Amino acid sequence: MRLKVIEHRTTHPFHKALETVITGIGKAGLTVFAEIDHAKAARDSGLSMPETRVIVYGNPKAGTPVMLDTPLTALDLPLRILVRELPGHSSAVAFHPMAEVFEELGVRREISARFDAVQKAIVDDVCGSCPTRTSNDGQLA
Template sequence: MSDDFEQTLGAVKKAIEQSGMSVFAEIDHAKAARENGLSMPETRVVVYGNPKAGTPVMLDTPLTALDLPLRVLVREMPGHTSAVAFHPMAEVFEELGVRREIAARFDSVQMAIVDQVCGRCPTGTRNH
């Protein structure tokens, strides 16, 4: 396990909390691989959100519950770097019927977390 990976993972969790949200779960794909005789780079999915923001959206548009809470991927890369990525949700939520200005807030929140950890970049994936 790379210290850089752990530092990036910690920075992501800290950014989530500083944004007023909570970490609900952490899925450790590398651990599951090891437990089944396989190997992969450190790969975690952090599940996070804020019920005050997500609940009203799920009440108005129940299918958004399939994609909430939000998730961010932290993966160890070659050279002791880490990648941080997320799926932008605004377009998905708009297609489900969420108003554009509300849907856009989810992407803004995700981008702010990743930008805080990795710096400004035009895509949903950052190397750190």
């Protein structure tokens, strides 16, 4: 199975999109565990790239029982969401929808669907009805 990517493009500048994602995670009752700043790491290595952050988030009360029942889900938990700067002061928010992956590992559909619902709710806070692109090979033009 190829891992899908869903990306929403928004007219929000990067920092506004990032702030809205982090706020949405909190509103959903989830915890931000880490923020990976790829652009800073590039700068620290003498390279440059547009602002690019991965937010690692979740809820141990939801994720732990799933990992106990299906240990391989721990490879994909906690969840991650990418916020990246696009040319023209806009941004994109992307994630891997995990329900299908978790179902393939043996997680019941009604449980795995909750993960996609949470991800969608967070992105909807940022984008509402902004354009969405889906890829099955991780490549979005």
